[in-house]
Amino acid sequence: MTEFLGNRRAIATLVGPALLIYTAVMLVPVFWSAGYSFTSGNAITGYHFTGLANFRQLLADPNIGTALWFTLRYAVVLTIGQVATGYLLALLYVFVLKRASALIRTLIFFPIVLPTVAVALMFQSLFSVAPVTVPVNSLLSAVGYHPVDWFGSAGNAFWIIIIMDIWRSMGFYAVLLYAGLVDIPETTIEAARIDGATGLRLVRHIVAPLSFPVLLSALIFSINGTLKVFDSILALTNGGPGNATTPLTLYMFNTSFSYGEYGYGATIALLLTVICLVVTVALYRWSRTDSQGATQ
């Protein structure tokens, strides 16, 4: 049997093609791109070795500071926002709606599959101020406030991006966390109830600790996605007003393709990759030490 399952030629035939494409189109370019960060130029003009010039520029560039701050703030706020909303929805499904929740689960899940650009254009219209008074602003006028130019200030634009992304993703995280909540044995919950735990206390002391592993994977999944945010912001604000809502991903894209500075663009991409790596490894470490603590 070991001979049968260890057939080298079969393994090579099965893994080979996937590994080849993955290596050629992802692994090699990662290192290639890292190499670009020591050069200036682009695909059309050719590349010139410039040593550490790009890294010095990176440290001195005020736009990097803005982009980095925005990226981290967005990632943290949205991760907390979507996981918390998702968790509340999942609790609603499991403990309040119970069996009746199937249709609502599907309906609230649905926005995640919509094309991001379509959703962003829709939100742009929902919140726009000119030339028409549209839903959100007419609602504000109805309760006696002045219409707000939502995309005119950095603070407002930030929160509209957050609202849009929570609207899109809350149903997805709800289903993800729902799967974890359903797995909690009913007997455990009943035992806690007999001991007098209800409502918030039940959630805090019994449900939350037991669903911690699935919460953690939702967090890791979320932070990994939010650090790489691109399409929703490009389509909704295009980084504006000014560069107030420009994440690193968009700044890298503009630097490379609008200004043709591939070398500096590659340096920004490298910074982004290092951040993703550090955050992922840190979360992974933390989750391992934590689950060890839980089993002891």
Added chain:
Amino acid sequence: MTTQRPADDRLTTGTRSRSGTLNRFARRLPARVLTLVLLIVVVYPLAWLFIGSLKSQSDYLNNPSYSLPTHWMWGNYKTAWVTGDLGIYIRNSVTAVFPALALVIALGSAAGFALQVMKWRLSRPVMLLFLAGIMVPSQMILLPLFTIYFQVGLTGSLWPLIITYAATGLPLTVFMLATYFRAVPREVVEAAAIDGAGIFRVFFSVALPMVRNAILTVALVQFFFMWNDLLVALTFTNSNNLRTVQVGLLNFTGEFGAIQYGPLFAAICITVFGTLVLFIALNQQVMRGLTGGAVKG
């Protein structure tokens, strides 16, 4: 009855009186209102979008946003499709996404099988290598790929999209399918081998059918990733004839000079409700597959 809290339902189902029914209704009221609000939050923007897609320009600009169209302008859809080139964009998206999807599933399931079911020394390191790819942002591979595609002469076709989608989809697909192949019992593989099946026969006739529903799920996830991608499509499409749906929508506003809201909303509606139909159709098939498998035991 006052001691009954909503959380106690699991213990007390079955005991009902007339006042109990009333109590139940009152207790359920907050949950029902909350559910209703949630549904409005999800559905209202889409309904508003649909109504907007049927309005004429002056109707949209001059009348309140919640009013129904004065004339139902179904022609907006034709404008979006023909003048707005939406037909071309959808054709491009289909041409790029489906070959990439087929490639990802074929290569990913083969690799997942070899990594999970077969026994070899390097299977763990190779798995970790694939896993690392999940973390890497696409920005990190765009510039070399752009240079390669440019020098090989692939720019100006949809090949860059197909190749890039296939490669970037592989890490997650391999990882997910390897996890699902874990559910294939060893005894089944051994029995097939004793009956004289070769390893490829085991893969195609035994293991693949057992994870059929999982493959459908993974394919669905990958489809939405690829279909909704903007970054790769924006980087590698340099002419209007190559634009995918996402890139096309992004440039839609510019096509007419001043924004034509009706056709723009109609275009958004076509993409949104097209995705909705697909989602519902495939979602049901996944459910059917799952229950069917459960009944067969």
